[in-house]
Amino acid sequence: VQNCITCIAVLLYLKINVIVINQRLANLHAVDMRLQLKAGVNQSIVINDSYSADLTSLNSALHFLAQQHGAKQRVVILSDFAESGKKEEELYALIADALVKNNVQQVVAIGDFIPKYLPPYLSSTIGFNAYKSTEEFIQSHRSSLFANAAVLIKGARTFGFERIADLLETKVHQTVLEINLAYLAQNLKQYQKLLPPATRVMAMVKAFSYGSGSAEIAGVLQFNNVDYLGVAYADEGIELRKAGISLPIMVLNTDEASFPSLLEFRLQPVLYSFLIFHQFTQYLKNQGITSYPVHIEIDTGMNRLGFSPSQVQELGAVLAVGSLLKVESVFSHLAASEEAAQDDFTRHQAQVFKNAAAQLQSSLQYSFLNHLSNSAAIVRHPHLTFDMVRLGIGLYGVELATTKLQLHPVASLRSTIAQIKHVKKGESVSYNRRTILERDSVIATVRIGYADGYPRSLGNGRGAMWLRGKRAPVAGSVCMDMTMIDVTDIEGVAEGDSVEIFGTRLPVQELAHWAGTIPYEIMTSVSQRVKRIYFQE
Numbered sequence: 001v002q003n004c005i006t007c008i009a010v011l012l013y014l015k016i017n018v019i020v021i022n023q024r025l026a027n028l029h030a031v032d033m034r035l036q037l038k039a040g041v042n043q044s045i046v047i048n049d050s051y052s053a054d055l056t057s058l059n060s061a062l063h064f065l066a067q068q069h070g071a072k073q074r075v076v077i078l079s080d081f082a083e084s085g086k087k088e089e090e091l092y093a094l095i096a097d098a099l100v101k102n103n104v105q106q107v108v109a110i111g112d113f114i115p116k117y118l119p120p121y122l123s124s125t126i127g128f129n130a131y132k133s134t135e136e137f138i139q140s141h142r143s144s145l146f147a148n149a150a151v152l153i154k155g156a157r158t159f160g161f162e163r164i165a166d167l168l169e170t171k172v173h174q175t176v177l178e179i180n181l182a183y184l185a186q187n188l189k190q191y192q193k194l195l196p197p198a199t200r201v202m203a204m205v206k207a208f209s210y211g212s213g214s215a216e217i218a219g220v221l222q223f224n225n226v227d228y229l230g231v232a233y234a235d236e237g238i239e240l241r242k243a244g245i246s247l248p249i250m251v252l253n254t255d256e257a258s259f260p261s262l263l264e265f266r267l268q269p270v271l272y273s274f275l276i277f278h279q280f281t282q283y284l285k286n287q288g289i290t291s292y293p294v295h296i297e298i299d300t301g302m303n304r305l306g307f308s309p310s311q312v313q314e315l316g317a318v319l320a321v322g323s324l325l326k327v328e329s330v331f332s333h334l335a336a337s338e339e340a341a342q343d344d345f346t347r348h349q350a351q352v353f354k355n356a357a358a359q360l361q362s363s364l365q366y367s368f369l370n371h372l373s374n375s376a377a378i379v380r381h382p383h384l385t386f387d388m389v390r391l392g393i394g395l396y397g398v399e400l401a402t403t404k405l406q407l408h409p410v411a412s413l414r415s416t417i418a419q420i421k422h423v424k425k426g427e428s429v430s431y432n433r434r435t436i437l438e439r440d441s442v443i444a445t446v447r448i449g450y451a452d453g454y455p456r457s458l459g460n461g462r463g464a465m466w467l468r469g470k471r472a473p474v475a476g477s478v479c480m481d482m483t484m485i486d487v488t489d490i491e492g493v494a495e496g497d498s499v500e501i502f503g504t505r506l507p508v509q510e511l512a513h514w515a516g517t518i519p520y521e522i523m524t525s526v527s528q529r530v531k532r533i534y535f536q537e
Contacts (some may be wrong), residue, residue: 027467035061037068037181037216037534039170041224042147046168049154050161053081053088055094061154062102064181064536067223068150069214073105075146077137077164078118079155082110088117096121105151108439110137110159167468170499175415175448175530178503181220183408184537187395188224190405194378200388202250203395205240206232215243216534230390231448234258237267248328259283263292264319268328272297272305277318284324291326298356300332300349313357316363329369330357338376338400346377350384379404390394398508398519412503413526415448417467417495418482429484430476434460437475442488444472449481453525454501456513459483463514466500468492 011021040046040299045068049061058081065074076099081091096118099107106127109115115130122128131137151168155161203226205218218229218240220269230250231237237249238261251262254269256279262269271277271294284292296315299306307315319327332353350372357370370386375394377384379402393399397409421443429435429443446465450456454462459478464471465485472485487493501509501524512519 028457029467033065036534037064037536038165039531040149040151040168041148041170044146044149044151044168046154047150048162048165048169050159050165051157053079053154053156055081055091055098058095058154059098060096061152062104065104065150065152066102067219073149074103075106075108075149075151076104076111077108077151077153077155077161078114079134079159079161080113081452082156088113092117093121099126108137110134110155119210134161134163138163138167170531175413175452177526177530177532177533178412178414179532180408180410180412180536181216181409181534183397184217184395187222187397187405187407187410188221188391189409190228191375191378191389191391191394194382194404195385195389198387199385200227200369202226202228202230202388202390204230204392205388206230206236206252214239215245216532218243218245218247220287226391227388234261234265234267238265241265241267248293250329252297252365254280255281256283263287263289268293268295270295270305271325272299272307274307274311274315277315281322281324290323292324293328294325295328296330296360298330298332298353300352300356301345302335304333307331307356309352309356312359316360317470319360320363320365324511326366327360327364327368329371330360331371331390332356334372334377334384336376337374337381340380346381346384350381376400393520393523396523398523409504409507409522411508413448413501414503414528415446415499415501417444417493417497417499418447418489419445420493420495421445428476430459430479432477435476439488441475442487443475443484444487444492444493444495444497444499446483446485447481448483448501449479451480451529452530453522454478454483455511455517455522455525457515458511463511464506466503466506467497472499 006385008021035047035049038046038048047061047065049057081095092114100123104126107122109118109128109130110133112132139217144170153161153165168432203221205214214236221229222245226247228248228250229240229245230252232252234251237251240249251267251269254271254276261267269280271280272314296314297306300306319325332349334346334349337346353372355406369388371388371390372386373381373384373389375392376399378389379400396411399405399407399408423429423437423441424442425437425439427437429437448454456478459476461473463474468490470490472487472490475484475486500506502511508519508522512522515522
């Protein structure tokens with residue numbers, strides 16, 4: 001938009017007739033200017049940055065590529081670079097230097113100049129293939145070429161590299177969950193501004209990172225120097241380790257069956273009862289392992305998991321005489337930190353926690369981290385930050401209203417219109433005929449249903465979707481794979497139009513309110529069959 005405004009200003013300065021400007025603007029088409037990360041064929045990932053070729057954006061894209069830890073190899077597909085203002089030798093020497101510094105293993109060069117000038121500056125360890133045109137590459141492409149790789153596609157728009165992106169990306173139905181990784185990093189920094197400099201951050205990535213994707217989210221958080229990651233079960237931690245995540249990972253729900261995996265993948269269990277404590281210490285003893293890192297959970301009033309305050313003295317005594325465990329942290333969960341009406345209870349929980357942590361500290365000869373605050377408590381109870389905080393859904397831009405933070409919604413759920421029907425007054429829509437039309441109506445069928453995570457409770461006018469600048473109410477019952485909306489009052493709606501289910505225009509908080517639930521449930525309910533698209537502005 002900013003570029004368009006600048007262009008209009010220049011045209012007006014050159015005294016171009018306004019009518020002519022409007023005619024030319026009408027011929028413009030939308031150009032996607034976002035770096036996007038998508039799932040690729042053969043377990044690869046595709047980073048599509050195919051709209052420009054310049055040194056600045058190349059370095060940014062390579063910087064993003066370096067955050068992807070799970071792939072066996074990093075591949076970059078490049079076109080000729082034009083209008084750099086540099087001589088070819090100097091330009092391609094700089095490009096080669098950037099590729100080497102970012103540990104690229106394979107380069108595919110397309111164009112007239114890049115195959116000639118780049119190779120002399122590349123390391124001999126980097127594979128190199130050259131093609132004269134995009135068409136030549138597509139004709140010679142084999143689907144197995146980039147198996148289990150991270151592929152960056154970076155080229156001048158004239159080369160039409162979007163065709164290469166389409167070739168390498170997996171094909172799924174048109175409902176997508178878009179994840180803005182730049183917003184994730186920005187939200188993290190917003191919270192960090194509220195914290196004392198020495199306070200550590202544990203980012204909670206349980207439940208598939210609140211539906212947003214595990215390894216991709218964890219990679220960005222690791223790159224932005226969070227201190228710990230938190231998951232619910234060992235399986236989630238294993239997935240992160242296999243994707244190349246090296247941060248310490250705390251596992252909240254530990255059970256005896258997961259002990260071998262905890263050790264194999266260097267995961268740190270939460271011990272919340274004497275039963276799990278003794279089971280794990282016996283397992284460590286059998287394996288001949290000492291000083292294994294663990295986290296101790298204290299129940300201060302949540303009444304879910306955790307040692308009760310009355311058990312802390314006994315726990316401290318047992319920990320003091322053993323060498324099998326190394327306590328990394330002691331923590332508890334606040335039950336209602338976001339509610340002003342519950343602040344007295346929050347203060348009570350904090351005091352109980354302080355007493356328990358101090359009692360444990362007096363039993364041990366070494367220090368450990370204390371943490372109590374979740375996303376809401378960071379904002380509402382800054383005196384409770386202790387040594388570390390646990391950032392959860394606030395990272396994703398879903399948090400209580402506050403002027404202290406400028407958060408951006410990280411996730412946007414979108415779909416498209418499959419068909420439009422003109423339905424007469426008195427006719428019904430969807431199963432069980434619960435919506436009888438009171439006027440002649442235009443009904444659009446959207447490619448999303450309760451199997452994708454769109455709540456069935458939003459049917460029959462309770463929910464709405466956003467398109468063409470307006471809200472369209474849901475018409476009839478939500479189906480398994482489709483939902484109908486009433487677009488009678490929205491002009492210009494066409495089959496194939498994009499529809500926002502939740503995102504920047506229709507907050508997930510509002511969707512949750514309509515459904516009588518909380519944003520956590522809406523976000524974690526988005527089905528795995530919905531394609532995740534990761535991008536960075």
